[in-house]
Amino acid sequence: MQFNEVVRARRSVRAFRPDPVAPEVLREVLGTACLAPSGTNIQPWKVHVVTGDARRRLEEEVLAHRDTRPADDRAEFPRTSKRKEPYTSRMRALGKDMYGRIGIPRGDEAASWQQWGRNYRFFDAPVGLIFTIDKDLDAMSFLDIGMFMQTLMLAAKDRGLDTCAQGAWNMFWTVTRRVLSIPDDEYIIAGMALGYADHAHPVNGVVAPREPLEQVVTFHE
Numbered sequence: 293m294q295f296n297e298v299v300r301a302r303r304s305v306r307a308f309r310p311d312p313v314a315p316e317v318l319r320e321v322l323g324t325a326c327l328a329p330s331g332t333n334i335q336p337w338k339v340h341v342v343t344g345d346a347r348r349r350l351e352e353e354v355l356a357h358r359d360t361r362p363a364d365d366r367a368e369f370p371r372t373s374k375r376k377e378p379y380t381s382r383m384r385a386l387g388k389d390m391y392g393r394i395g396i397p398r399g400d401e402a403a404s405w406q407q408w409g410r411n412y413r414f415f416d417a418p419v420g421l422i423f424t425i426d427k428d429l430d431a432m433s434f435l436d437i438g439m440f441m442q443t444l445m446l447a448a449k450d451r452g453l454d455t456c457a458q459g460a461w462n463m464f465w466t467v468t469r470r471v472l473s474i475p476d477d478e479y480i481i482a483g484m485a486l487g488y489a490d491h492a493h494p495v496n497g498v499v500a501p502r503e504p505l506e507q508v509v510t511f512h513e
């Protein structure tokens with residue numbers, strides 16, 4: 293695919309087929325992600341690739357922990373669920389579209405909680421990725437790992453694979469840290485599901501709209 297086609301074809305996929313990702317394809321995609329830029333080229337990204345029994349164990353332990361709704365489900369570093377406009381409206385529009393497509397009515401907290409829990413099964417993708425950076429790096433390194441993740445998502449799309457970036461993995465981080473033996477001096481930033489999309493699943497019909505350029509750009513001349 294041409295670059296523009298890859299960018300436009302990438303979408304967050306939240307239902308995957310069980311088909312495995314060939315190890316050489318996975319390594320190639322990860323290798324391309326390593327070409328992402330980083331401030332002063334420090335390349336702060338670290339990735340845990342979770343498949344097979346390791347993935348099953350991670351999913352089971354996180355979901356069991358989550359079901360108890362423990363107090364430590366807050367994010368590892370400051371985040372907020374309180375948004376102001378225009379962000380609230382954009383977030384709600386996404387939720388309305390997504391939950392509408394899979395028949396979860398507004399206000400059905402139990403069903404929403406269950407659907408959100410599919411994050412912790414990597415939406416049935418064969419490969420799960422967990423991204424970390426050292427805690428003593430500054431905010432620029434959060435940009436660096438974001439660029440790594442986007443490069444990875446585009447490289448995956450170029451190979452016919454699909455992805456979903458998952459901030460959800462920044463919650464329940466105590467369990468993830470223990471199960472994957474992630475050192476205490478690293479932040480668990482996010483996760484990602486990687487595999488082949490189940491195009492028949494209604495959740496994958498979600499198309500997240502974008503704001504017009506005028507909303508985003510200020511030209512200074």
Ligand SMILES: Cc1cc2nc3c(=O)[nH]c(=O)nc-3n(C[C@H](O)[C@H](O)[C@H](O)COP(=O)(O)O)c2cc1C
Nearest residue numbers: 302303304306386411456457458459460461482500
């Ligand atoms: C940093 C980041 C975290 C995200 N976390 C989640 C998540 O936990 N679960 C999820 O279903 N989607 C998650 N997404 C996907 C976004 O909802 C999605 O990128 C957005 O709605 C735009 O849609 P698109 O990716 O299809 O273009 C995340 C995306 C990013 C960039």
